[in-house]
Amino acid sequence: xxxxxxxxxxxxxxxxxxxxxxxxxxxxxxxxxxxxxxxxxxxxxxxxxxxxxxxxxxxxxxxxxxxxxxxxxxxxxxxxxxxxxxxxxxxxxxxxxxxxxxxxxxxxxxxxxxxxxxxxxxxxxxxxxxxxxxxxxxxxxxxxxxxxxxxxxxxxxxxxxxxxxxxxxxxxxxxxxxxxxxxxxxxxxxxxxxxxxxxxxxxxxxxxxxxxxxxxxxxxxxxxxxxxxxxxxxxxxxxxxxxxxxxxxxxxxxxxxxxxxxxxxxxxxxxxxxxxxxxxxxxxxxxxxxxxxxxxxxxxxxxxxxxxxxxxxxxxxxxxxxxxxxxxxxxxxxxxxxxxxxxxxxxxxxxxxxxxxxxxxxxxxxxxxxxxxxxxxxxxxxxxxxxxxxxxxxxxxxxx
Ligand code: FAD
Ligand code: UDP
Numbered sequence: 001x002x003x004x005x006x007x008x009x010x011x012x013x014x015x016x017x018x019x020x021x022x023x024x025x026x027x028x029x030x031x032x033x034x035x036x037x038x039x040x041x042x043x044x045x046x047x048x049x050x051x052x053x054x055x056x057x058x059x060x061x062x063x064x065x066x067x068x069x070x071x072x073x074x075x076x077x078x079x080x081x082x083x084x085x086x087x088x089x090x091x092x093x094x095x096x097x098x099x100x101x102x103x104x105x106x107x108x109x110x111x112x113x114x115x116x117x118x119x120x121x122x123x124x125x126x127x128x129x130x131x132x133x134x135x136x137x138x139x140x141x142x143x144x145x146x147x148x149x150x151x152x153x154x155x156x157x158x159x160x161x162x163x164x165x166x167x168x169x170x171x172x173x174x175x176x177x178x179x180x181x182x183x184x185x186x187x188x189x190x191x192x193x194x195x196x197x198x199x200x201x202x203x204x205x206x207x208x209x210x211x212x213x214x215x216x217x218x219x220x221x222x223x224x225x226x227x228x229x230x231x232x233x234x235x236x237x238x239x240x241x242x243x244x245x246x247x248x249x250x251x252x253x254x255x256x257x258x259x260x261x262x263x264x265x266x267x268x269x270x271x272x273x274x275x276x277x278x279x280x281x282x283x284x285x286x287x288x289x290x291x292x293x294x295x296x297x298x299x300x301x302x303x304x305x306x307x308x309x310x311x312x313x314x315x316x317x318x319x320x321x322x323x324x325x326x327x328x329x330x331x332x333x334x335x336x337x338x339x340x341x342x343x344x345x346x347x348x349x350x351x352x353x354x355x356x357x358x359x360x361x362x363x364x365x366x367x368x369x370x371x372x373x374x375x376x377x378x379x380x381x382x383x384x385x386x387x388x389x390x391x392x393x394x395x396x397x398x399x400x
Contacts, residue, residue, distance in 0.1 A: 067309075
């Protein structure tokens with residue numbers, strides 16, 4: 001693999017069987033699979049100055065490995081995804097834990113057996129826990145919006161507490177809307193856990209951090225003789241979609257195109273902008289060994305930021321006397337402002353707008369939108385990898 005900054009004059013799209021737009025999970029997984037399984041020559045175009053998309057990590061001035069675009073913790077239930085990614089990295093056995101700062105008391109999130117006792121006291125907490133076990137069973141996950149539907153007064157007491165103290169203020173900060181107003185699948189990502197497992201991803205069989213970091217994982221994934229990577233290249237400068245064809249550098253392109261950017265951008269937002277939330281991330285290096293007890297503390301009843309992440313707690317890196325933390329401030333994404341569209345806002349109206357953009361490319365048999373942006377989905381890394389593996393299989397099958 002070569003990584004080149006900018007497109008050389010000699011760049012000839014026709015010398016590649018596939019052009020990939022974006023070097024995040026979606027693009028890099030497709031590039032690797034098609035290079036190794038179909039013998040495709042692949043050009044990956046990435047508008048940032050680096051590979052790895054939002055999973056990019058790097059060392060800051062204090063020598064601490066940070067996640068430039070927010071804390072990324074790998075976890076999956078999908079063995080195929082895990083086997084594929086494990087070809088490019090070893091994993092640490094890091095098990096992500098999150099505490100919610102609720103009026104000054106730190107309680108595990110997802111809200112669980114321990115949290116109940118911290119919130120309601122040993123005796124009442126245990127009583128309520130037994131009620132939850134009776135209603136749902138032990139080691140079960142219950143989304144807050146499900147729990148709120150229960151008529152039982154004890155269950156309602158728990159639901160009200162968790163809604164008010166874990167979800168309401170945090171969700172207002174993150175989405176500018178209440179948990180009632182947003183799609184239930186969003187708060188459903190962090191269900192109440194009826195059990196003692198205090199990990200953020202209870203029961204996920206594969207979890208950890210890439211031993212040498214995410215960027216290294218991507219270097220290994222893209223390291224293939226048939227893959228060339230061009231960074232600092234905005235594909236929109238050379239890509240044009242017509243009703244019937246895809247043009248690259250002014251000529252009709254006959255190879256495959258994997259597109260992992262936002263679909264609205266391809267059409268200059270002419271049907272309107274797809275709404276997103278973005279984040280301002282504020283990094284700070286402190287002269288202490290450790291700032292907080294776990295990787296992430298969610299501020300669910302106070303502060304303007306949503307959460308603080310301390311990277312050393314997640315990566316296990318040892319740097320005596322220094323630590324880097326990061327606060328996330330969420331707000332509406334303004335198209336054309338240079339901000340990063342981090343979170344699609346899942347609702348029927350936005351989905352309908354997305355579908356209208358999608359319709360415009362659906363007849364183009366060699367153009368494949370895939371990934372968190374291009375599919376306008378709230379995908380984790382493993383789900384993006386799964387989607388890219390599925391797409392790769394389809395393309396490989398058509399070329400067999
Ligand atoms: P991206 O990573 O966004 O990659 C797309 C790439 O395409 C970008 O690098 C972009 O620059 C490039 N691109 C776009 N348009 C163009 C263009 N016109 N020309 C050239 N290049 C272009 N997932 C987890 O599993 N665990 C976590 O803990 C986790 N934490 C997260 C925290 C935050 C704050 C965020 C925002 C996401 C988190 N995720 C997490 C989700 C994870 O980041 C995504 O699932 C994954 O990175 C998506 O990969 P992708 O390839 O679809 O998109
Ligand atoms: N959430 C919350 N309080 C928490 C954790 C999560 O209200 O302590 C809600 C919030 O709406 C958030 C969503 O659940 O956006 C999903 O949380 P997750 O941690 O999965 O978000 P991400 O890591 O993707 O930002």
